[in-house]
Amino acid sequence: GAFQWLAVNTLLGSTSAKSCDQPAIVLDMGGASLQVAYGVHPRALEAIGPARRHQYIREMTLPGGCEVPMYEHSYLGYGVVAARAKMFQEAESLGLADANPCLMAGWQGNFSYGSSTYVGRSAADAAGCARLVERMLRSRAPCGDGEADTSGCSFAGAWGGPGWEPAEVPSEQGKLRGLGARRGPTIAACSALFDSLYMAGAAPEGRGHTVATPRLYADLAAQACSVPAEDAAVAYPRRSPEAAPWACFDLSYIATLLEAGLGLAGDRELLVAKELGYGGDERQRFSAAWPLGVALDNRHGLGGSAP
Numbered sequence: 336g337a338f339q340w341l342a343v344n345t346l347l348g349s350t351s352a353k354s355c356d357q358p359a360i361v362l363d364m365g366g367a368s369l370q371v372a373y374g375v376h377p378r379a380l381e382a383i384g385p386a387r388r389h390q391y392i393r394e395m396t397l398p399g400g401c402e403v404p405m406y407e408h409s410y411l412g413y414g415v416v417a418a419r420a421k422m423f424q425e426a427e428s429l430g431l432a433d434a435n436p437c438l439m440a441g442w443q444g445n446f447s448y449g450s451s452t453y454v455g456r457s458a459a460d461a462a463g464c465a466r467l468v469e470r471m472l473r474s475r476a477p478c479g480d481g482e483a484d485t486s487g488c489s490f491a492g493a494w495g496g497p498g499w500e501p502a503e504v505p506s507e508q509g510k511l512r513g514l515g516a517r518r519g520p521t522i523a524a525c526s527a528l529f530d531s532l533y534m535a536g537a538a539p540e541g542r543g544h545t546v547a548t549p550r551l552y553a554d555l556a557a558q559a560c561s562v563p564a565e566d567a568a569v570a571y572p573r574r575s576p577e578a579a580p581w582a583c584f585d586l587s588y589i590a591t592l593l594e595a596g597l598g599l600a601g602d603r604e605l606l607v608a609k610e611l612g613y614g615g616d617e618r619q620r621f622s623a624a625w626p627l628g629v630a631l632d633n634r635h636g637l638g639g640s641a642p
Contacts, residue, residue, distance in 0.1 A: 336407040337393065338628030339363040340372035343523045344397075345628075346611040346621055358403065359521040359606070362597075363625070364528045366416035368409050369592070371495075373520070375404040379497040387494055406496035413491065415527040418471075418588050419446060419581065423453030425471040432456070436463030437584040442564035461560040461587055465553070468591040490596040522605050525623055529609040531585050534573040535559065543610025543620055549593040550601040556586035 340361040349358040360373035375392065383392065395405045412421065423446060426435045438457035445454045478488035478495075489495035524547070532538045535555045538545045559582035562570045567579035574582065593599045613619040621627060 336363070336370040336372045336409055337395065337405065338625040339370060339525060339623075340405065340407070341395070341397075341628035342625060343525065343608070343611070343623050346613050346623055347521065347523070348613075349521075357520050359523045361523045361525065362528060362605075363525045364589070365414045365526055367414040368411045368417070369413045370407070370409050371489075371597070372405060372407045373496070373498070375406050375497055377404060380404055383497060391494060391496060408493055408496070410491055410493060413472075413592070415531065415585055415588065417448065419584060420448035420451065420453060421471050422467065422584060422588070423455055425467055426455060427453070429467070429470075431458070431467070434458035436460035436467055436560075437587060439560065439562060439564035439567055439580045439583045442580050457564065459560045459583060461553075461557040461583070464556070464560060464584065464587040465591045465595075468588050469595045472592060472596045474595050489598070490592075495597070522599070522603065523623070524605045524607045525609070527585075528589060528605075529607045531582075531589055532607055533609075534571060534578075535582060535586060536571075536573065538607065543623070544606060544608035547605050547607045548602050549590055549599050549605075552586055552590035552593065553601070556583065556590050559583040559586050 340358075343361045344358045347359055358374045361371075363370040363372075374395075380388070380392070391406050391408055393405050393407060395403045397403060412418075422437050423432075423435075426432055426437070432454065433456045435455045436458050438455055438459060440457050440459040442459075443456040445452050447453075472490040473492065474490040476488065476490065476492045478492050487495045487497065529538065529544070532545065532547055532552070532555075535558075537547065537551065537555060559571075562582070564580045567582065568574070568576040571579045571582050593605075594601060599605075608623045610620045611623045613621060
């Protein structure tokens with residue numbers, strides 16, 4: 336969360352005293368969790384109660400010297416691999432274990448995660464998979480956390496934060512202020528969010544970043560869900576043969592999470608990145624990952640540790 340945010344914004348040149356007024360929003364998806372972190376406008380803090388402020392907000396002092404209140408939340412269990420287990424659980428609860436829309440046509444077998452093993456059979460359907468994922472996300476779950484205000488909920492019972500804009504500025508979609516807007520700060524999508532795009536052939540070879548939209552992920556999901564499982568390795572040569580049949584679910588999951596879970600507009604541009612050139616200089620490319628943030632925090636003492 337905080338370390339990934341620091342790494343990405345440092346590489347983008349958004350941590351100097353002159354540019355820290357609108358740092359990038361950072362989404363970082365691993366195998367087990369999704370991390371969301373972004374700077375909060377100081378005036379937006381006024382509407383945040385003490386319980387939410389304690390749980391979600393931290394102060395970061397950036398290398399340029401300015402202080403940025405930062406929203407941070409880890410959605411444990413919503414990384415791309417952990418989400419597969421949740422998908423099987425949701426399908427079983429709906430009576431779809433033998434007609435799972437998120438599995439490529441012809442796929443049947445089992446999937447183990449942690450101490451559990453799940454069994455399923457395919458009924459490949461991208462639209463059906465999106466509906467299943469939306470139920471799985473619990474995007475309408477309350478997020479009061481002991482406070483009366485339940486506005487701004489994202490998914491899985493979490494509060495999405497106030498966004499960067501001041502509280503009096505309305506959000507276009509009314510869900511995640513600053514994330515839902517079609518314009519605003521850069522949204523950087525990292526790790527599995529890049530890998531899934533790259534393995535679908537939608538990110539060029541030799542470049543560590545590209546531009547995408549939630550709608551692109553949805554279009555790629557529709558393509559993937561039409562591929563028979565037996566042809567998956569040929570259709571997705573950038574994936575290992577074992578990982579290729581997961582393209583249908585992985586892409587459907589990400590597309591639905593971005594729109595239904597986080598409230599992004601389908602045409603909202605994302606900077607999807609694995610590597611970034613420092614300050615835009617492609618000759619100085621670094622991995623856009625949390626270890627860089629750890630190194631920066633250790634060097635500058637920026638307050639990146641958990642609250």
